[in-house]
Each structure stands twice: as C-alpha cells, then as structure tokens.
Amino acid sequence: xxNSKKPSQDHADEKQRDLELKKSNANNQFxxxxxxxxxxxxxNSLKAGERGPSLLEDFILREKITHFDHERIPERIxxxxxxxxxxxxxxxxxxxxxxxxxFLNDKSIKTPVFVRFSTVAGSRGSTDLARDVRGFSVxxxxxxxxxxxxxxxxxxxxxxxxxxxxxxxHAVKPEPHHEMPxxxxxxxTFWDFISLMPESxxxxxxxxxxxxxxxxxxxxxxxxxxTFRFINKNNESHFVKFHWxxxxxxxxxxWDEAQKISGKNSDFHRQDLWEAIExxxxxxxxxxxxxxxxxxxxxxxxxxxxxxxxxxxELVPVQIIGKMVLNKNPDNFFxxxxxxxxxxxxxxxxxxxxxxxxLQGRLFSYTDTQLSRLGSPNFxxxxxxxxxxxxxxxxxxxxxxxxxxxxxxxxxxxxLGGGCPFQAKIDEGGFSSFNERxxxxxxxxxxxxxxxxFSQAKLFFNSQTxxxxxxxxxxxxxxxxxxxxKAIRERMLGLLSQVDKNLAAKVAKALGxxxxxxxxxxxxxxxxxxxxxxxxxxxxxQSIKNSDALSMLKNPTISNTIATRxxxxxxxxxxxADSVKTMKLALKDAGAKAVIIAPxxxxxxxxxxxxIPVDQSYLIAASVLFDAVFIPAGKxxxxxxxxxEVGEFIKDAYHHCKFIAAEGQGVQVLPLKDDLHKDAGxxxxxxxxxxxxxxxxxxxxxxxxxxxxxxxxxxx
Numbered sequence: 001x002x003n004s005k006k007p008s009q010d011h012a013d014e015k016q017r018d019l020e021l022k023k024s025n026a027n028n029q030f031x032x033x034x035x036x037x038x039x040x041x042x043x044n045s046l047k048a049g050e051r052g053p054s055l056l057e058d059f060i061l062r063e064k065i066t067h068f069d070h071e072r073i074p075e076r077i078x079x080x081x082x083x084x085x086x087x088x089x090x091x092x093x094x095x096x097x098x099x100x101x102x103f104l105n106d107k108s109i110k111t112p113v114f115v116r117f118s119t120v121a122g123s124r125g126s127t128d129l130a131r132d133v134r135g136f137s138v139x140x141x142x143x144x145x146x147x148x149x150x151x152x153x154x155x156x157x158x159x160x161x162x163x164x165x166x167x168x169x170h171a172v173k174p175e176p177h178h179e180m181p182x183x184x185x186x187x188x189t190f191w192d193f194i195s196l197m198p199e200s201x202x203x204x205x206x207x208x209x210x211x212x213x214x215x216x217x218x219x220x221x222x223x224x225x226x227t228f229r230f231i232n233k234n235n236e237s238h239f240v241k242f243h244w245x246x247x248x249x250x251x252x253x254x255w256d257e258a259q260k261i262s263g264k265n266s267d268f269h270r271q272d273l274w275e276a277i278e279x280x281x282x283x284x285x286x287x288x289x290x291x292x293x294x295x296x297x298x299x300x301x302x303x304x305x306x307x308x309x310x311x312x313x314e315l316v317p318v319q320i321i322g323k324m325v326l327n328k329n330p331d332n333f334f335x336x337x338x339x340x341x342x343x344x345x346x347x348x349x350x351x352x353x354x355x356x357x358x359l360q361g362r363l364f365s366y367t368d369t370q371l372s373r374l375g376s377p378n379f380x381x382x383x384x385x386x387x388x389x390x391x392x393x394x395x396x397x398x399x400x401x402x403x404x405x406x407x408x409x410x411x412x413x414x415x416l417g418g419g420c421p422f423q424a425k426i427d428e429g430g431f432s433s434f435n436e437r438x439x440x441x442x443x444x445x446x447x448x449x450x451x452x453x454f455s456q457a458k459l460f461f462n463s464q465t466x467x468x469x470x471x472x473x474x475x476x477x478x479x480x481x482x483x484x485x486k487a488i489r490e491r492m493l494g495l496l497s498q499v500d501k502n503l504a505a506k507v508a509k510a511l512g513x514x515x516x517x518x519x520x521x522x523x524x525x526x527x528x529x530x531x532x533x534x535x536x537x538x539x540x541x542q543s544i545k546n547s548d549a550l551s552m553l554k555n556p557t558i559s560n561t562i563a564t565r566x567x568x569x570x571x572x573x574x575x576x577a578d579s580v581k582t583m584k585l586a587l588k589d590a591g592a593k594a595v596i597i598a599p600x601x602x603x604x605x606x607x608x609x610x611x612i613p614v615d616q617s618y619l620i621a622a623s624v625l626f627d628a629v630f631i632p633a634g635k636x637x638x639x640x641x642x643x644x645e646v647g648e649f650i651k652d653a654y655h656h657c658k659f660i661a662a663e664g665q666g667v668q669v670l671p672l673k674d675d676l677h678k679d680a681g682x683x684x685x686x687x688x689x690x691x692x693x694x695x696x697x698x699x700x701x702x703x704x705x706x707x708x709x710x711x712x713x714x715x716x
Contacts, residue, residue: 033059033060033063034063034067039060040444041444042060042163043161043163043164044161044163044357044444044445044446045058045061045161045162045163045357045360045361045444046058046060046061046442046443046444047355047357047360047440047442047443047444048438048440048441048442049438049439049440049441049443050440050443050445050446050447050448051303051305051355051447051449052355052438052440053353053355053360053438054162054357054360054361055442060163061162061163061361061364062364064163064166065162065165065166065361065364065365065368066368067166068165068166068169068170068365069365069368069369069372070368070369070372074373074375075123075124075373076369076373077169077369078120078121078169079116079118079119079120079135080118080119080122080123080124080126081118081119081122081123081124081125081126081128081183082116082117082118082119082135082337082338083116083117083118083217083269083270083273083274083337084114084115084116084117084330084336084337084340085114085115085273085277085283085326085327085328085329085330086112086113086114086326086327086328086329086330087112087113087114087115087282087324087325087326087327087328088110088111088112088113088324088325088327089103089110089111089113089138089140089287089322089323089324090107090110090111090322090323090324090325091103091104091105091106091107091109091321091322092107092320092321092322092323093107093321093322094106094107095230095289095321096232096233097232098230098232098238098240098291099230099231099232099238099350099351100231100232100233100349100350101142101144101147101230101348101349101350101351102142102143102144102348102350103140103142103143103144103147103348104321104322104350109143111140111141111142112140112141112388113138113139113140113141113324113326114138114139114141114336114340114384115136115137115138115139115324115326116135116137116337116340116342117134117135117136117217117269117273118134118135118137119132119133119134119135119183120132120133120134120135120152120172121169121172121173121183121184121185122182122183123182123183126182126183126266127183127262127266128261128262128266128267128268128269128270129213129253129258129259129261129262129266129268129269130183130184130262131184131185131186131207131208131212131213131255131258131475131479132183132185132207132212133152133153133154133207133212134152134153134154134214134217134220135150135151135152135153136151136152136153136220136222136223136244137149137150137151137342138151138222138244138324139340139342139346139385141387141388142348142388142389143388143389144348144349144389144429145346145348145387145389146346146348146385146387146389147346147347147348147351148342148343148344148346148347149224149242150224150342150343150344150362150366151222151223151224151225151242151244152222152223152225153211153214153220153221153222153223154203154206154207154211154223154225155223155225155241155243155310156202156203156206156225156307156308156309156310156456157203157225157307157308157358158194158197158199158200158203158204158308159197159199159200159307159308159358160199160306160307160308160357160358160446160450161357161358161361161446162357162358162359162360162361162362162364162365163357163361164197165358165361165362165365167193168193170189171189171190171192171193171194172185172189172190172193175187175188175189185207185479186478186479186481186482186483187482187483188483188484188485188488191479191480191483191488191489191492192485192488194492195488195491195492195495196491198453198454198495198498198523198537199308199450199453199537200308200453201453201454201457201495201498201499202308202309202453202456202457202460203308204457205457205460205461205472205499206460208472208475208476208479209460209464209468209471209472209475209552210252210253210468210471210552211250211252211552212475213252213253213254213255213258214250214251214252214253214269215251215252215253215627215704216248216251216269216272216273216276216564217269217272217273217283218246218248218272218273218276218283218564219246219248219249219250219251220246220250221243221244221245221246221250222242222243222244222285223241223242223243223244224241224242224243225307226307226344226354226356226358226359227239227240227241227304227305227354227356228240228241228242228351228352228353228354229351229352229353229354229434230291230350230351230352231349231350231351231352231434232350235434235435236294237294237352237434237436238291238292238293238294239291239292239293239294239297239304239354240289240290240291240292241289241290241310241311241316242287242288242289243287243288243289243290243318244285244286244287244288244324245285245286245287245288245318245320246283246284246285246559247283247284247285247286247323247559247561248283248284248559248561248563248564249559249560249561249704250552250555251552251704251705252552253624253656254655254656254657254705255471255474255475255478256655256656257624257652257656260622260624260652261624261625264622264624264625265625268625273326274329276564277326277327277328277329278329281563281564281591282325282326282327283325283326284323284324284325284326285323285324286320286322286323286324287320287321287322287323287324288318288319288320288321289318289319289321290311290313290316290317290318290319291316291319292304292311292316300315301452301455301540301541301542301543302449302452302455302456302540303447303449303450304354305354305355305356305357305447305450306356306449306450307356307358307359308453308456309456310456312459312544312547312549312550313547313549314544314547314549315543315544335382335383335384336383336384339374339379339382339384339385340384340385341366341370341373341374341379341380341382341385342366343366343367343370344359344362344363344366345362345363345366345367347431348431349426349429349430349431349432352433352434355436357446375399375400376398376399376400376401377395377398377399378398378399378400378401378402381400381401381402381403392420392421393421394409394410394411394412394421395410396410451536451537451538452537452538452539452540453537454498454499454537454539455539455540455541455542456542457498457499458499458500458542459542459544459545459546459547459550460550461499461500461503462500462545462546463546463547463548463549463550463551463554464550464551464553465551465553465554467553467707467708467710468551468552468553469503470710472503473503473506473507473510476492476496476503476507477506477507477510477511480492480507480511481510481511486513489511489513490513490516491520492507493507493508493511493513493514493515493516494515494516494519494520494523495523496515497515497516497519498519498523498539501515521536523536523537553707560702560703561590561591561702562587562590562591562592562627562698562701562702563590563591563592564591564592564593565591565592565593565627565628565701566592566593566595566625566626566627567587567592567593567594567595567626567627567628567629567630567701568595568597568621568623568626568628568629568630568649568653569583569584569594569595569596569597569630569631569632570597570629570630570631570632570640570646570649570650570666570669571596571597571598571604571612571614571632571634571637572598572599572604572634572636572637572639572640573598573599573604573605573636574605574606574607574634574635574636574637574639575604575606575607575612575632575633575634575636575637576606576607576608576632576633576634576635576637576664576665576688576689577606577607577608577610577612578608578688578689579632579633579634579663579664579666579688579689580594580596580606580612580632581689582689582690582691582694583630583632583661583693583694583697586691586694586695586697586698587694587698590698592627592698592701594630595615595616595621595626596612596613596614596615596616597614597615597616597617597618597621598614598617598618599617599618599643600614600617601614601616601617602614606634607634607635607636618643618645618646618649619645621649622649622652623648623649623650623651623652623653623656623658624652624656626653626658627658627701627704628653628658628659628660628661628697628701629649629650629653629658629659629660629661630660630661630662630666630697631660631661631662631663631666631667631669631670632662632663632664632666633663633664633665633666633688633689634664634665634666635665637664637665637666637668637669638665638668638669640669641668641669646669647671650669650670650671651671654671654709655713656705657681657705657706657707657708657709657710658681658705658706659681659682659683659697659700659701659703659705659706660681660682660683661682661683661684661693661696661697662682662683662684662685663684663685663686663687663688663689663690663693664685664686664687664688667684667685667686670682670684679706679709679712680700680706680708681700681706681708681709683696683697683700
C-alpha cells in the first residue's frame, strides 16, 4: 500500500520530530566527556587537596584543554594579534638572598630578551585599540636556559581554575552562530558567562577601566599575574609576584578616541612601538618584585594562590630590582613575532611554581597549543625560541627536526655513550622542584579562602579617582547596552551592586533598568547550577581600603615626562616661522615630536618667506593620532577657521580632553566660548614665539590629559 503522505509532509513530520528531540535533550542534557561520561564537576580541576597542585590524572581537564588548544590553526587561539621587540635586562641589586637564578644574582650580566605584547580576544587582523587585556610576555635568554615571564598588563584574571579557561575564551570570542563581534566583549555570550561567575568581578573592574585602552604599549604596566616561588641556594622558598613599571608612566586614551583610532589606524600600537625603537626612543621598564616569606603565606585576608587577587602594595611594597630596554625591532615579523613560543613552564633553577590552579593548568596548555600552532615538538629549534645555553638530551627525530644529533645513544642511562648526557646535581645547576609537603585527598573543590569575590573589586573601584570611576561606569553602560538578553543585564546589575551601589545605579539608569533588590541564590550562578553554588561567595573585610597604586591618575610612581609624545601643529600658508620654531625646539628639548600639518603635502611658505616642510595633510591627519595640539601664529592662520577638517580636528582634541595651545592669530581658530577661560587645558598667548607659553604647554602635557574637561562637556 502506497504512503498517502506527500514529501513535504514527510519533511514537516521529520522537522517536528527533530524539534521534539531537541526539546527533550534540552531538559535532560548533562555535561559529558567526548566518550559520553557524565561530568560531576566542570568547575574545578582535580587537585591534591583543595590548595594542592593539579594532578596529571585529571583526564577531564586534559581532554577539555587539549580540545581547546587545537581548535584554531595556525594563529594563536588567544593573543593572536601581537607586536614584539628585542632588548636586554640589567639587574640593579642581587637577589641571591631569595633566588639562585643566575640572571637575578649577577649584576654584570646583560641578559638578552624578546618581548611580545598582544591583545587577547581578537584575531590577527583585529584592531590594536580593542577594549581588552594586553599580553606582556618576556623571554629571558639566560645562561641557565630560557626563562619566560608570561603575563598581562593587569595583575589579576577572570577565573580561579584552569578548568574554566576554555569556557571564558569561548564566551568572549565572536559568537559561533554568526562569528560576531570581532575583538569585543560587548555581546551576550561574554556577559552571560561573567554574570554567572562572580569570581570575575575584580577583573571586570580592571577591564572596564582605562587600563584596557592604553595610549601605547610603551605606557602600560606588566604583571606576572600568578604567585611564583623563589628558591635560594639553601633550598629556602619565598613567594613572589612580578611587576613591570614603564618609565614613561601609565596612560590611556578615551573610549570614543579608541574607537576612532581603530578606524583611522588599526595598527596604532604596533606602529607606535616600531617607530619609537626605529627613532632611538627605546622603551624602558623597571622590574619589581613583591616577596613574601613562606611563613607568611596565610597572613593575608586573601589567598596568595588565588589568581583573581593581587597583593596591595601598601601590604607588600614592590622592590625594584632591574630594568629592561627594548632597542631592536624584529628583522622578520613571521619568523620572530609569530613563531615565538612562550611558556610559563620555561623556568630556570631558583624560580618555581605555586599551586595556583590556573597556573597549574597553563603549564599543560601552552606546550599542547604550540604543538598544534607550530606543527612539531621541535618548535624549540626555531631560531627565536632557541636557548643560548648548551642543549643536550636524548630527544630525537620528529617533524621539522633541525638539529642533527650524532652517535648511537639516545637513552639514559647508557654505557655506550659514556653515560652522557649526565644528570646535573643541584649544586651543578640541576633544576629541582621545591620539596613542598603535600598531605591531602584527591578532590574537585576550591579552598574556602578562594570564596571572596567582591572585596578586591571594591578596593579597585574605591581606589580610582571620580574621573576614573565615571569611565568605568560608562564602559559598563556601553558593554551591557550591547547585551540583548535582559536577564543577563539584571544579573550583572546585581553583581555590580555588591561592588558599589552608586556604580550599579549609574549603569542601571543608562540601561533603563532597576538594580535587583534580591540576588539569585547561590549568587548569580543561575538555574541548574547544581553543586556549583555550594560555596556561596562571601566578603572578607580588607585592611586596605584605598590604594593609590591601583589608579592611573593617583599612582605616585607615574612619570610626568612628555618624551615621545606627538604634537600636531595646525599650519597653513602664511604661518609665522618663529612661532613654529620656538614651540618645536621646546618640545624637542622635552623629548616630544612636532608634526607639521597643512592643507597639502610638500612645503608651505611662512609669512617671512621661508619654506617649511609639511609632514601630513589634513586629509591624512586625525586628532586621535596625536597627544596634543598647537596652533601657531601667522597672517595666514585665520583661514583655518573655515576649514571643516580643522574644525573636526580641534573638536575631537577638545572632546578627548587633550591639551591645546594657540598663540597670536592662532587663537582666532579656536571655537571660543564665554567660559573658555575656565578650561585650564587650553593655553593661549597673544605674543608670538612665546617661550613662557611653550613652558606652560609642556608642563600641562605632563599630565597627559585634562580629564576635568569632562565636567565642562556635560554642561554643554
């Protein structure tokens, strides 16, 4: 008997069955391994005790991270867009008391380094000015082997356990159904994840601050993030945190400016670093350490092993121990910047690991990722990755092998090769892991000391100036304003209320919502959290209520130098040559660079009849690419007032709180207002070639921006 149903009806029935099956699965789905094994805990790696090291037998962690590590080829899964440079590190003071690492003991050694800076979320083709964490990784080519200090420009991280790293990156990457947005966290999947992970709140404060949009790679701090160990010759251990302090200070751009820079020059940071080094303006950072005695491990209100926490400098001062100078650009971007392989497990005798559960997972993940990205276990033979120390081992063959080992012996122990290569004794420089006592049960849990998620988020926010706090509120309003799912926005407002109620109220007003009066229990872990919420977040009273070191504007170590700053000179035919020359020389003496901008390239003729070379035309130049603006005097200058490009240039500079100076007829180009004299960020003089104006302008630029102008802008 023939089937009386039409093909279209068959298709409809099949589609309905699929929908019913999906609906059934949605109500009965459990997390499983790739072999179908149901997972009981997807939030914690298997450790030897709740504060112990991660265990190699954790097949769930290894499967999850292995799959994650091999998801992308050939670019890096994270930190794909990078810039790098060669340089050296010099030690100020020997740390022999704390570590036996040779390059931290001998002040006569100049250690070669290769440093790579990067964004995290975007692809290789994304913009430099995304709101994002910046990678800050340093490879030290020491005489004892390569040491990699793999860090970021923020001292904390989103998560506490490596088990959640694939989830974090999957959430922040472009959404998989349409591959949007690129290099941005302002979308539903990221904030859905964050709203269900209150441990992320401290990091969120950092990422929503101006630290996430640095003016230059040369003007940002670096941090090792994790707590490491120093081991001295007596096998005594001290915990250590690493800090990089830029000699140029820490500075940021405005968010609107960052977006416009992305349109004008998406290579802004990359070009800035390259040109600074090519011009001989070598970037410098000082290396600082916070050292904590083994006996003091548990004396703080937070856990040293928690990567979402920092050690306030008021509790443990940063000891400056040396400096790093970057003085050479790569010869080949692919061969060096792209092929360099960093790994937190590349250590030397005297530096060892703590049981930070995020660090423990990274020790596995980096090698696994590099096997995929660089195609071979021999990636250490790529020139940029080669150690300067002698290398002898029994590892042979493999894809892309470059070394040609000789002899018949490739095993240990052996007698046919005379026993070579030998194991090195500790006193011969052999690496030995710290003999830490561990007496614990295998467990998938976190220590109770990891459960404080809001105290340091509060500390960071309270340490900011009102200007910086407003920027954080604006950033959150922008990001959450892009989120389409109301429930996600509500959960985030609930978490923000635990950090600062006024902050939550400001963001809620921008979103047209109310701050929830009650929070989900367990706090924002959502429906179906199961035992994820068995450890309810708690707040621990902090002894430090405010830390100037956490503010870019209050930090007492911030430099007021204007070295390498770019100043736009808005010129035209008939400009006064003395006005240009006086300001240009003053800026040059201060280390800054004047850039002559005019209606056309080539040269312009001054009112004195002199030819002045032009660096850029108004068609090319944009205010967002400069740090400050100067409008010189000259009979021909007032014509600029009627040029649209000049008006937009000055308007952007004004709205981005940059310092603006004008003298003589140049004052006429400014869009004068009755209350202009109230804006201390605009400096004027009727005198031509006014050295006093130049001095005041340079001093003002040392502040980087006149952020107080934002209050004036609100009144417009």
